[in-house]
Amino acid sequence: MELFKCKYGAGNIPKGVFLLPLILLVVVVLLPMIIDLDESYFSLYSSSLETKENRNCNIFSGNWVPYSKGPYYNNESCPFIAEKQNCFMHGRPDREFLKWRWKPDECELPLFDAKQFLKIVRGKSMAFVGDSIGRNQMESLLCLLNSVARPKDITGRYTSKDDIYFKWWFYGDYKFTIAILWSPFFVKSNKAYLNDTSFSNAENLYVDEADEAWASHIEKFDYVIFSGGQWFFRPLTFYENGQVVGCQKCRNLTTDPLNLYGYRNAYRTAFRTVVNLKGFKGSVFLVTHSPNHFENGEWNKGGGCNRTVPVRMQEKTFLRPYGLLEIYETQVEEFAAAAKEAREKGLRFGLMNITGVMLMRPDGHPHKYGHNLDRNVSINDCVHWCMPGPVDTWNEFLLHMIKMGRL
Template sequence: MKIEVLELLKNNYAARNIPKGVFLLPFTFLVVVILLLITNLNESYSYLYGSSVESTENFSCNIFSGNWVPHSKGPYYSNESCPFITYKQNCFMHGRPDREFLKWRWKPDECELPLFDAKQFLKLVRGKSMAFVGDSIGRNQMESLLCLLNSVARPEDITARYTSNDDKYFKWWYYADYKFTVTILWSPFLVKSSQTYLNDTSFSNAENLYVDEADKAWASHIENFDYVIFSGGQWFFRPLTFYENGHVVGCQKCHNLMEDPLNLYGYRHAFRTAFRTVINLKGFKGVVFMVTHSPNHFENGEWNKGGGCNRTLPVTREESAFLRPYGLDEFYQTQVEEFTAAEKEAREKGLRFGLMNITGVMLMRPDGHPHKYGHNLDRNVSVNDCVHWCMPGPVDTWNEFLLHMMKKERL
């Protein structure tokens, strides 16, 4: 475009026999004006529609250090426009009256986090596959992603299928126009377990964890996936018995004593086993992302003792220091240590691991949970949910992080 304008102006001046010196000053001024206009148009388009110019995106910036700032434009979608929201995350359908918690965006300290661009995302994943492996927090992020892509993908283009009779736990979505597959491989412990939770989801029943054996529910599927996203944590608060090499090596809240302290042996080895399983897959060539522990926000009591999360606004980074839920620091530190060791080993084998460090980011969002507008997944019963995230809501930011990290991995 710039070259065409230049030639047109030169020819016009030459046809009129105007001296070159007379041409240079106004021509130079005009070129500067045109360049400024093009730059401003690009910046405006990027801001409004999220189609950021990749050359200006800062991939050296720590996007996980920052604060939440006001954003008047509101969310990408509504609970009415997106058909993929799980019943228990549909806060507005269940009566949540406030909307202020939707008018905030994450602002890193030293750069801008681009808006989510559905077209750009689908271009990146054309012909690829993505698996969310973990508990319902991973499903929360996957459903957010489906809602974000819903603005571009045609409803008739998307097909769903299930890998079991229970579509709560295993679900695959296929975007035919893009040949893109996304799935949730629901595995709350990542390792093999006695699966008593399938019949009773209460936190009082003991669960046997075989911490040196990956759960085949996900491990038998991921060899050919291009992106694998691990998350998990909330299920590790319950009574647990740890097995290694077929023998008991420890337990948590033994004999169902709920006041016993946390024993993070199972949590540490669950991630260690999961990472080792991926690293040792002979044919695996994909990218692994780990989402750090998603904090709960029960205040004025524990989850089963009247605690709730009735805030309607974010808190600052400084204020979040007073909202640290039980076990958060220990869970986070354990995850990061295991990830760091695995990332080093993976890099030596030519594999790519990335850390989606959302713990501190989401600690500042006590306003983003369903609270008393939460519902049980199995039946129409209200629950005080300060663990999962409303949709739309701050969980959509995770997929802004995801897109940024995916673009960074392509460099």
């Protein structure tokens, strides 16, 4: 301003001197920025807030709090819900279990944003490896994404030594693939379970050999999510180098203790297989053990899970699912060892620690509503999770961890 005073004198500044440069600045520089402001600004701003508040927050320590807005979807709006998890289709009368949301102690867990998720995973692929608990989470993810995009169903039987059934879903607009790679033990087995539903005959587990059915497909995946554990409660015979090295429930199905040798080595072999794949550059998640909630009896002796609301964190010590602590500790120990080796090779491992979170949700299982009530079925389902339901929170964790780079 002093320069203008010197040249023109006070009060003699030409009217167009300020106006023309300002107009040019808006047109040439600022206008494109203003047009693009809505998405980029809010995306950056919200991301910076999340980074400051949540990056150092333990999102798995907290409580379930009342939430009145309801679930992301319902059993009529989502076509991907397996019949055994479609609790309302089979007559579950209560809705209280849907009116809760996970609240970490020191921060907020963002709601699941389907558009944001699909933008992040554009051009990538994600595999859920394990048993039906992993499939439960995968189907939840399909339901959460259904409001934005409908995938193409690519179903087939991939013939290998083990002839395992896989299912693939492809989102063409985003070039994103989701797959479930069924392998309940992670390692090679004789698959006696295919013909034995009584669980009385021992399954042979070759604990030093990964199940090639999933291991032969995993190299090119960007995200690999391992989850499993429920199948390791049954009778098992452990082999290493082709020789029997131990067993579980060898003599008595009810009184013999758990032998976690097979469980530990199955995870060790699975992690080692991924870490040693020469072409693998993806990220690996471990979803910790999903607790069951059989009360007033064992799973095959009338046990059920008919609660309709969560338990508080202080109350969860009264819930003691069989083998939960031992299985959880074994998982975490093997994960920690594998993650250390993975870091040395530039790979990323992330721990989705849902065990304590879900221990507080005995209300979220199908119970007797995992099948048609007209059928003469005496076994209640206190293992899997109703959809919609608390299992959707796992995918809130998944998106948050990917955004925060905790892999």
